[in-house]
Amino acid sequence: MQQTMEKTQAMIDHLAEVNRILEKNGYQESRLIPILQEVQDVYKYLSKEMISYVATSIGVPPSRVYGVATFYAHFSMQPKGKYIIRLCDGTACHVKKSHGILNALYAHLDLSADKRTTDDLLFTIETVSCLGACGLAPVMVVGDEVHGQVTPEQAVAIVDQLRAAEKQA
Amino acid sequence: MDKNTLTINGREVAIAGERNLLEVIRKAGIDLPTFCYHSELSIYGACRLCLVEIQGKGIFASCSTAPAPGMSVLTDTKAIRKMRKINVELLLANHKRECPSCARSATCSLQDIARKLGVTTVRYKQPAADLPIDDSSPSLLRDPNKCVLCGDCVRVCSEVQTVGALDFAGRGSNARVVPAFSQNLADVECVNCGQCAAVCPTGAIVPKSNCDQVWDAIHDPEKTVVVQVAPAVRVALGEHFGFKSGENVARQMVSAMKMMGFDQVYDTCYAADMTIFEEATELIERITRGGKMPMFTSCCPAWIKFLETFYPELMPNLSSTRSPQQIFGAVARRTLPQQLRIKPENLVVVSVMPCTAKKFEAQLPKFSTDGRPDVDYVLTTIELAQMIESMGIDLAALPPETFDMPFGFSTGGGVIFGTTGGVMEAALRYAVEKIDGKPLERIDFKEVRGLTPRKEAELEVNGVKLRLAVVHGLGNARKLLEDIKAGLVKVDFVEVMACPGGCISGGGQPISHETDFRTQRARGLYETDKVRQLQKPQDNFWVEKCYQETLGGHPGSHAAHLALHTHYQNRNQIFDAKIPVLHGEGAADKIPVCITICTKQENCPGQALLGMVVDYIKKNNLAERFDVDAAFSSRPEADGTLAVTVGDREIGRSDSLEATFQAVVTALNAAC
Secondary structure (H helix, E strand, O other): OHHHHHHHHHHHHHHHHHHHHHHHOOOOHHHHHHHHHHHHHHHOOOOHHHHHHHHHHHOOOHHHHHHHHHHOOOOOOOOOOOEEEEEEOOHHHHHOOHHHHHHHHHHHHOOOOOOOEOOOOOEEEEEEOOOOOHHHOOOEEEOOEEEOOOOHHHHHHHHHHHHHHHHHO | OOOOEEEEOOEEEEOOOOOOHHHHHHHOOOOOOOOOOOOOOOOOOOOOOOEEEEOOOEEEEHHHOOOOOOOEEEOOOHHHHHHHHHHHHHHHHOOOOOHHHOOOOOOOHHHHHHHHHOOOOOOOOOOOOOOOOEOOOOOEEEOHHHOOOOOHHHHHHHHHOOOOOOEEEOOHHHOEEEOHHHOOHHHOOOOOOOHHHHHOOOOOEEEOOOHHHHHHHHHOOOOEEEEEEOHHHHHOHHHHHOOOOOOOOHHHHHHHHHHHOOOEEEEHHHHHHHHHHHHHHHHHHHHHHOOOOOEEOOOOHHHHHHHHHHOHHHHHHEOOEOOHHHHHHHHHHHHHHHHOOOOHHHEEEEEEEOOOHHHHHHOOOOOEEOOEEOOOEEEEHHHHHHHHHHOOOOHHHOOOOOOOOOOOOOOHHHHHHHOOOHHHHHHHHHHHHHHHOOOOOOOOOHHHOOOOOEEEEEEEEOOEEEEEEEEEOHHHHHHHHHHHHOOOOOOOEEEEEOOOOOHHHOOOOOOOOOOOHHHHHHHHHHHHHHHOOOOOHHHOHHHHHHHHHHOOOOOOOHHHHHHHEOOOOOOHHHHOEEEEEEEOOOOOOOEEEEEEEEOOOOOOHHHHHHHHHHHHHHHOOOOOOEEEEEEEEOOOOHHHOOOEEEOOEEEOOOOOHHHHHHHHHHHHHHHO
16 A cells, blocks of 8 residues: 555656646646646656646647647657757758767767667757857757867767766765 | 629629638639538648639638638639649658558549549659558548548547547658547547548548458358348438439338348337337436436437546436447347347347447447347448449349338338437427327427527426427537536437437448538438328337337336446546556456546545555455556546546445445456
């Protein structure tokens, strides 16, 4: 009984947070996108359960909420890592060989275009079309920190540093 | 410019309140091609085929342009012609072109438009992706490779039916029309009405075919194959063979079915008469004994699933009487082996229905006798037409034949079951006479006829006031339910049919592009009723005889309840966020147990109940029989009552934790 209670309590706590977000947005269908954004801010991604829950709570078919969640690149239905690495692949960065960085990170973290998050949920790699910092090309952003004129070796070193810091903490 | 006219290709045309330019152009006799325009749905403007040039303005999609006085419209310039052809070419490039073997071959709008516009080559490469076909539903088959993303199914499902089982997902070249989470149709809230298949311009959603199984049964010398035909089939089947919409072809149809090799051809109208015996008796009982009111009709399986999914709290309002299809099945299994002198296992029961949801209904485990479904196979009207056609039979040239007795005999009341208002009218013919205690003078109850979305009427019979409502289309049903719940409408008896117009325009009927096909088909049924010598279901002496011999002597008897009534299943938890709590190793066919926890309530007792149930299952070593899930819902479960399902059974709601726990334990043990 204890075990069952713990398991369900975690979900209840999560959904209490979602309830707060729904409350704040007045359970309005027209506020669907802000609601999904806030839910994703808290949980890093939109799980099937969260989408169902939001859909039934605001009285919209789950198929429609799924449609919205899959339309915008901003929403993810896959769990994301603690550190989100955004690698620019805009024209300037592409010419400056951003692909080499991407491949180095994929190899180092055992990731691919289909699997973008590490199993320990520490890193997620995303490519973006332009970060608007073409003068620094190739650009890589980790969390909120911008790294300019990055080489593949530097990119791998940045990731290793973060991992080491995590281990110490 | 004070005249309310515009010109189309130089000719003056009056504007008379049309919603858009396309309607004005069609009124002028020019049939512009479209996929995504349906007068009953919202305007989408996606297919870009109804393009026109408005002089001085440019090229517009006429479906989404308002007509204005003085407009000068050209429908067929060199540029438009080229654009339309390219648009069709692009659609064809994204479409799996297996036309000769497609279920919609010959009724496909894409094929039709491509032919009309003279698209003879497709210069673009076919995409390599081959998406999986969804054949999970017993009613419908979805082939996403044939979808042209017109959105017709999405809109009919959400706007007309207010179900929303399908929607667009993804974006750009990855855009698809899918159920929530790209799940299978069988695993979502789809009610199987098949209106999506009826509006689909291609073969992307089609009724699932059972023709092969039926041919196999017919060709098996051991088997005796009997068939029942629903009322709405006879006024639409003919359209496939060049008859006018609404023409009753029952006699030629029976003739054709005999040629196909069916051993006995019966009429579902017989079972409809019997349905009225039970349903009207139930209504009278509810009125006189103070049962749950209003009472809802229960003939339509799409409506039933809709209610079970969205309004399970109203399940006690549903009549417990089975639908005519299942009443026929139950009676056939009980009486035919003896009557036809055959072994019970050699009896094959087929039905022909205007409906895709009937396929779903027939496979429900509750409708079986000794482990065998009461109705083995359900064919739609379209499938029957194809089977007749495949034998090379010319329906019009056949000598007429009549249905076999005794289940081929019916009154007019059974015939009108196929159109909106028909079940209500047939029930009134029975109930009013019974309540009044003297022969009914007025047979027709015209106030419940016609295509008005909601028909309401009031009758006073022998001091009893009856308030009636008839709705068709699930969106209209939803509105009525909301009004009833809010106390805005007070009614005693409600008829619901899921499809607009009722069964006559079911998802299994031939696709008609005539504007008045519903009116014509309904007219066909009412005319058949009018010329019947017997119009009141209670005058069907063959039904009466069946009651005497096998159903306990009278409607509502114990035997009749066992054979002709049913129970319903709460499907509401399908939407809830679920987590697995106890999924042990074990057999694949474990029974699902689901307990809802309300997230709006501090310390919802559902959580404690879940703990108790899991402990009980573990202690008694039942883990390999059950899968326990917790469902989370923000729906206010009425004053903290507990919602639990074990298998397809909902455990009686109660606010006592201990009482509910005991009820769950009983259900668990019963399920083992």
